[in-house]
Amino acid sequence: MGRSHIRTYNLCFLGFSNVNRTLVQLLRDREQELRERHGISFRITGLATRRRGWIADPNGLDPNTHVDRTLLSDKSLQSDEKPTNVQAWLSAARADVLFEATSLNVENGQPAVDHLRTALNHGAHAITANKGPIVHAYRELRDLAAARGKRFLFESTVMDGVPIFSLFHELPAIHLHGFRGILNSTTNMILSEMENGLSFDESLKKAQSLGIAETDATHDIDGWDAAVKTAALITVLMDIPVRLEEIAREGVRSLSREVVRAARKEGRPYKLVCRAKKEEGKVTATVRPEQISLADPMAQITGTSSYIYFETDIFPGLAITEENPGLYATAYGMLADFVRIARPDVVLQ
Numbered sequence: 001m002g003r004s005h006i007r008t009y010n011l012c013f014l015g016f017s018n019v020n021r022t023l024v025q026l027l028r029d030r031e032q033e034l035r036e037r038h039g040i041s042f043r044i045t046g047l048a049t050r051r052r053g054w055i056a057d058p059n060g061l062d063p064n065t066h067v068d069r070t071l072l073s074d075k076s077l078q079s080d081e082k083p084t085n086v087q088a089w090l091s092a093a094r095a096d097v098l099f100e101a102t103s104l105n106v107e108n109g110q111p112a113v114d115h116l117r118t119a120l121n122h123g124a125h126a127i128t129a130n131k132g133p134i135v136h137a138y139r140e141l142r143d144l145a146a147a148r149g150k151r152f153l154f155e156s157t158v159m160d161g162v163p164i165f166s167l168f169h170e171l172p173a174i175h176l177h178g179f180r181g182i183l184n185s186t187t188n189m190i191l192s193e194m195e196n197g198l199s200f201d202e203s204l205k206k207a208q209s210l211g212i213a214e215t216d217a218t219h220d221i222d223g224w225d226a227a228v229k230t231a232a233l234i235t236v237l238m239d240i241p242v243r244l245e246e247i248a249r250e251g252v253r254s255l256s257r258e259v260v261r262a263a264r265k266e267g268r269p270y271k272l273v274c275r276a277k278k279e280e281g282k283v284t285a286t287v288r289p290e291q292i293s294l295a296d297p298m299a300q301i302t303g304t305s306s307y308i309y310f311e312t313d314i315f316p317g318l319a320i321t322e323e324n325p326g327l328y329a330t331a332y333g334m335l336a337d338f339v340r341i342a343r344p345d346v347v348l349q
Contacts, residue, residue: 005041008060012046012124013091014086014115015101018211019129019156023099023331030335040342046093050102054083056092072094086115090122090196097341099334100128106224106244109136120144125338129156129330131225134232135244135256153337158229160325161333166340168237174314174336176237178277181308183229185325185340186213186220187272192302194260195269200253212304222251223272226287230274238276238284250288254299267294271301297321 011027013020027034027042034040043060055061060299069247083089090098098119102112109132116133117140119126124143134154147153159162168174173313182188186207193203204221209212219225222308227249234242252272268291276285292299301307303324322329 006035007039007098008041009078009338009342010041010045010094010098011042011099011338012048012056012090012095013044013099013101014048015103016047016049017101018327019101019330019334020099021287022327023101023334026328026331026335034339038339038340038343040141045241046088046089046095054089054092055207056083056089058092058094077143079176086118087122090119090124090195090304095119095124097125097127097338099338100126100130101334102130104130104219104225104228105132106219106228110131112293113137115142116141116152120148120150123150124339125151125153127151127153127299127334127341129154129270129334131157131232133230138232138235139241151337151341153340154195154232155337156330156333159308159322160329161336162306162320162322162329163336164233164234164308164320164331166336171312171314173311176278176310176312177306178275178311179233180275180298182273182298183274184220184223185304185306185307186225187223187226188301188306189213190262191225191251191255191270191272194257195260195264196257197257197321198238199257202257221253221285223249224251226272226274230276230285230287234276234283234285238283239280240281242283243284246285248286248288252289255289263291268292269294269299271298273298299316312321 045058045060046143047055057239083092100112100115112130113133113136116126116128123298134157155161155163188205188213189207193206194200204213204217213220227244227247230240230247231244234240257268260270270289271292273290276283298307304324306325308320
């Protein structure tokens with residue numbers, strides 16, 4: 001069913017590696033559906049990376065051309081305003097929405113926090129796939145967005161595009177007591193490959209060759225990525241800010257092939273498990289390798305799949321499984337956030 005009123009949004013992409021590039025492709029694929037079903041039209045008016053600089057054109061950049069990797073080296077695509085920082089770039093692009101997908105900084109969430117703050121102060125909605133700002137500046141950015149009448153959304157930060165945060169916004173007056181799950185796909189794949197006979201180093205190299213693990217996979221194998229996701233869930237869903245140092249963290253680096261294979265043979269496989277429990281207004285949380293009973297659904301989570309189990313006062317157990325997601329799943333979370341922004345029937349958080 002078509003809509004009589006079509007709103008056009010100027011979209012800016014900060015960071016243009018795999019996630020934002022896939023998002024541009026997904027927007028192109030869903031362009032007609034967005035227009036006809038949701039009354040949304042868009043044009044890409046800004047693209048930026050740290051290495052290659054800023055591109056801004058408020059009249060729109062052709063997405064058929066600009067998903068190409070040669071885009072950011074083409075100086076002819078620069079606007080006459082020649083932006084040199086985020087604020088100038090957003091202004092030159094007349095941004096309505098910023099998609100922020102820069103690298104995770106576990107220490108302080110920068111520079112992503114500043115990027116999102118600048119976007120909201122500019123008057124743009126802010127969408128991020130970066131977990132750092134949720135842990136280090138969630139309340140500030142949430143309150144700033146509300147003060148500016150804008151949205152700050154981040155569905156892709158945990159379990160890709162699975163609507164975890166949106167789910168709990170649709171469950172009013174429910175109290176989350178705790179959760180447990182497998183939230184890091186890289187370590188889960190490494191453990192699966194070690195069960196199949198590869199060494200730790202061989203499993204890591206395989207994950208890297210498939211593009212699942214970064215060249216520097218420290219954040220994954222030492223448990224930082226899982227800890228940041230755990231902290232993000234606690235901060236948003238339990239409304240209790242938590243520092244990363246308050247989460248007892250242990251990665252999978254010390255596990256050997258022999259130990260992992262023996263555990264699976266004994267029917268108690270190893271998984272990197274995230275846990276959080278809220279009691280008397282305080283939260284305890286851990287990220288560490290645990291041996292899991294085969295009766296536990298987590299024992300069946302293999303490869304790059306993820307799993308989370310929530311304990312609430314209404315639903316004693318609410319579980320979500322995501323099987324072997326790809327980049328389109330992460331990009332979809334950002335697209336879904338864009339639709340939530342554009343639809344007038346979605347109440348501001």
